Amino acid sequence: MLRVLSFCMLSVCLLITGCGRNCCDTALYQSSGVAKPVVAVLPVIDRTESQHLGWDLSQEFTQEIQRRLFGSSKLYFLRSNLSKSVALALNVKDPKFITKADTESLGAAEFAIVTELLEQTEKCYMHPSQKHEVLGGVGGKFMAALRLRVLDLRGDQPKVILQEVIDAERMIPWHCYDEGYETVRWKQGEFDLTPMGLLHQDLVDAIIARTEGYVGVAKG
Numbered sequence: 001m002l003r004v005l006s007f008c009m010l011s012v013c014l015l016i017t018g019c020g021r022n023c024c025d026t027a028l029y030q031s032s033g034v035a036k037p038v039v040a041v042l043p044v045i046d047r048t049e050s051q052h053l054g055w056d057l058s059q060e061f062t063q064e065i066q067r068r069l070f071g072s073s074k075l076y077f078l079r080s081n082l083s084k085s086v087a088l089a090l091n092v093k094d095p096k097f098i099t100k101a102d103t104e105s106l107g108a109a110e111f112a113i114v115t116e117l118l119e120q121t122e123k124c125y126m127h128p129s130q131k132h133e134v135l136g137g138v139g140g141k142f143m144a145a146l147r148l149r150v151l152d153l154r155g156d157q158p159k160v161i162l163q164e165v166i167d168a169e170r171m172i173p174w175h176c177y178d179e180g181y182e183t184v185r186w187k188q189g190e191f192d193l194t195p196m197g198l199l200h201q202d203l204v205d206a207i208i209a210r211t212e213g214y215v216g217v218a219k220g
Contacts, residue, residue: 039111040109115146141195145166
């Protein structure tokens with residue numbers, strides 16, 4: 001009952017204030033008049049040893065997923081400050097272990113995105129120059145794996161409608177090593193063009209595409 005009431009209050013607020021935000025496609029309703037599924041994004045759980053990067057990978061992925069979801073024409077991003085402890089509570093194989101207390105902070109959300117960055121590694125191809133020529137200028141590659149879980153919160157008991165490990169990799173050209181790409185950090189303008197930045201974009205693209213597809217089918 002509380003979730004239904006929260007959703008109704010959310011709808012009224014958006015009808016009053018949503019006009020000025022439609023330019024970013026943040027309206028609760030699609031152009032057809034059908035309500036978008038309301039989705040919450042939990043903080044990304046980082047299982048990697050990424051302290052050496054100089055920034056928080058969990059914060060980066062969480063903000064990038066939220067930013068992309070905020071502009072989605074198919075989903076409505078419910079903005080709220082959710083804790084990592086909630087993410088950990090929802091990051092279980094069997095949703096029967098999820099309690100009502102675990103989902104209380106999700107408010108009017110109908111679905112929740114729970115993600116877990118399992119690994120991010122870099123493989124550098126050590127060269128003599130002959131290997132450089134054989135590999136066509138490729139100096140190494142980045143590899144990452146991320147587990148995506150999408151939960152349907154609409155019933156008395158949450159259901160997992162999608163659970164998948166997404167793998168991605170990006171080649172690192174030799175000239176990137178020469179130009180010191182690893183010194184470019186997240187939120188710097190050039191980061192999105194680095195092999196790591198492109199790899200992270202690939203993962204976020206996959207998360208958004210899969211979530212839009214599976215949530216759309218579940219909502220009907």
